[in-house]
Amino acid sequence: MEPDYQWIAEPGALLSRFETRPSRIGLDTEFIRERTWWPHLALAQIAVHDEILLVDTQAQGVNEALRGILLDEGITKVMHSAGEDLIALQHACDAVPAPLFDTQVAAAIAGIAAGAGYQRLVADIAGVSLGKGETRSDWSRRPLSEAQLAYAADDVRHLFELHDHLQARLMELGRLDWLREDCARMVANARGNGLERWPHLAIRAAQYFDTAAQHRLLRLLRWRDAWARDHDRPRSWILDNELAATIARTPPADPAALKALLDRHPKAPRKLADELWQALSTPLADEAEAPPVRGDDRDKRMLRRLQDVVAAQSAELGLPDGVLASRRKLEALMDEGDWAAFGDWRRARLEPVLAPLLAAGAEELPSAEARV
Numbered sequence: 552m553e554p555d556y557q558w559i560a561e562p563g564a565l566l567s568r569f570e571t572r573p574s575r576i577g578l579d580t581e582f583i584r585e586r587t588w589w590p591h592l593a594l595a596q597i598a599v600h601d602e603i604l605l606v607d608t609q610a611q612g613v614n615e616a617l618r619g620i621l622l623d624e625g626i627t628k629v630m631h632s633a634g635e636d637l638i639a640l641q642h643a644c645d646a647v648p649a650p651l652f653d654t655q656v657a658a659a660i661a662g663i664a665a666g667a668g669y670q671r672l673v674a675d676i677a678g679v680s681l682g683k684g685e686t687r688s689d690w691s692r693r694p695l696s697e698a699q700l701a702y703a704a705d706d707v708r709h710l711f712e713l714h715d716h717l718q719a720r721l722m723e724l725g726r727l728d729w730l731r732e733d734c735a736r737m738v739a740n741a742r743g744n745g746l747e748r749w750p751h752l753a754i755r756a757a758q759y760f761d762t763a764a765q766h767r768l769l770r771l772l773r774w775r776d777a778w779a780r781d782h783d784r785p786r787s788w789i790l791d792n793e794l795a796a797t798i799a800r801t802p803p804a805d806p807a808a809l810k811a812l813l814d815r816h817p818k819a820p821r822k823l824a825d826e827l828w829q830a831l832s833t834p835l836a837d838e839a840e841a842p843p844v845r846g847d848d849r850d851k852r853m854l855r856r857l858q859d860v861v862a863a864q865s866a867e868l869g870l871p872d873g874v875l876a877s878r879r880k881l882e883a884l885m886d887e888g889d890w891a892a893f894g895d896w897r898r899a900r901l902e903p904v905l906a907p908l909l910a911a912g913a914e915e916l917p918s919a920e921a922r923v
Contacts, residue, residue: 554697554700554701554704555603556602556603556604556605556700556701556703556704557602557603557604557605558605558607558700559605559606559607559613560607560610560613561612561613562612562613562615562616563616565604565606565613565616565617565620566616566619568597568599568600568602568604569599569620571600572623572625572626573599573600573626574625574626574627575626575627575628575652575711575714576597576598576599576620576626576627576628576629577596577597577598577599577629577630577707577710577711577714578595578596578597578598578628578629578630578636578648578707578710579596579630579631579636579703579706579707579710580592580593580594580595580596580608580636580639580640581593581594581596581688581690581703582635582636582639582690583689583690583691584635585785586784586785587783587784587785588745588779588780588782588783588784588786589638589639589780589783590635590638590639590642591639591643591691592608592614592639592640592642592643592644593608593609593690593691594606594607594608594690594695594703595608595617595640596703596704596706596707597620597707598629598707598708598710598711603704603707603708605700605703605704607693608643609691609693614643614644615644617640617644617646618644618645618646621644621646621647621648621649622646622649624649624650627650627651627652628648628649628650628651628652629652629654629710629711629713629714630648630651630652630653630654630710631653631654631655631669631672631706631710631713632653632655632668632669633648633653633655633737634737634740634741637651637737637738637740637741638741638745640741641741641742647738647741647742648738649735649738650731650734650735650738651734651735651737651738652714652718652730652734653730653733653734653737654669654672654710654713654714654717655667655668655669655672656730656733656734656737657713657717657718657721657730658672658717659870659871659874660721660726660729660730660733660870660874661717661720661721661724661726662724662868662869662870662871663675663717663720663871664871665870665871665872665873665874666873669681669706672713673709673713676709676712676713676716676717677709677712677713679709681705682702682705688702728896729896732894732895732896733894736894744780745780746773746776746777746780747776749769749841749842750769750772750773750776751765751768751769751772751841751844752842752844752882752883752886753792754768754772754792754795754796754844755844755846756796757796757799757844758843758845758846760796760799760800760844762843764799764800764802765799765843765844766834766835766838766841767798767799767802767831768795768796768799768800769835769838769841770830770831770833770834770835770838771790771795771798771799771827771830771831772792772795773830773835774826774827774830775789775790775795778823788818789820789823790819790820790827791818794816794818794819797812798812798827798831799831802831803828806824806825806828809824809827809828809831810824813827842883842886842887843886845886850882853885853908853909853912854878854881854882854885856908857876857881857884857885857905857908857909858881860904860905860908861875861876861881861901861905864900864901864904868900875897875900875901876893876897876901880892880893884905884909885909888909890902
């Protein structure tokens with residue numbers, strides 16, 4: 552049987568498929584990221600009109616041709632769990648596909664499932680069982696095997712069917728604008744610099760550090776992440792979290808002491824010792840604004856109360872757990888009081904019920920024992 556997909560390795564062959572502009576395309580990517588900060592694009596799969604195109608993004612001139620398609624605001628890009636794909640396309644093509652319709656996000660907002668995989672949605676909606684045989688393939692090699700090509704084609708084969716089903720469901724629920732808002736935020740995030748402002752909050756051991764040590768940890772992690780991004784290396788290759796925490800908790804007295812400490816750790820960035828010392832010893836302009844890493848009982852009680860209210864709101868809307876507000880967002884809200892991360896539709900639902908609890912403070916809440 553002849554394959555029902557086309558291998559595209561020339562810009563002209565790609566652009567010829569868009570002489571009649573489609574209203575939508577199905578889009579997916581395969582990329583390599585094991586040894587880099589950025590995901591390196593190896594293949595783009597595009598469902599357009601009645602064709603499936605497997606686009607060799609390693610071929611000369613192809614990414615430039617693809618860029619114009621990604622930037623065409625008249626073409627809806629239907630993707631599934633697009634977060635890393637957006638970053639890979641931004642890095643390779645200097646373009647983030649928009650407008651975006653993410654079927655994983657759509658399924659969550661429609662009340663079907665949070666974080667549902669593509670295979671699950673295809674099975675549930677299209678009634679088709681897909682394999683996972685090439686998930687860990689080397690997509691940079693050429694030529695790709697027939698099994699790889701067939702697997703890649705399947706990743707976009709059913710996107711239009713998912714799009715039709717989920718869009719109809721969201722329109723019925725009056726939630727299509729919720730999806731548009733979430734997808735626009737995903738696009739905006741992919742266009743950013745990829746760096747978290749407060750990376751120290753992910754290091755739970757830092758809750759036992761004093762303020763000065765938490766600030767030192769923040770300096771080290773900000774430096775580490777920026778260096779890894781700028782040199783396209785995994786952050787753990789530059790400075791792992793455990794060593795960063797060790798240095799921040801008990802800082803070396805001088806550059807010589809830092810180098811001696813690094814010499815005792817086989818994976819330490821000894822060649823970057825001078826830069827690391829500079830980062831460690833130089834206060835950040837905004838570190839006084841840094842929220843603390845906290846884990847005391849007061850915060851746990853408040854967090855549990857917020858989670859209970861969010862769960863009640865989710866049940867009322869028929870939304871899966873975590874769609875309205877994740878634990879991490881609630882913790883950030885407790886620390887920073889910033890509603891911007893929730894977006895408009897979530898804030899409209901949550902601020903009226905959460906703001907009074909936050910204003911009252913954890914000391915007004917009953918203890919866990921009293922609630923039981």
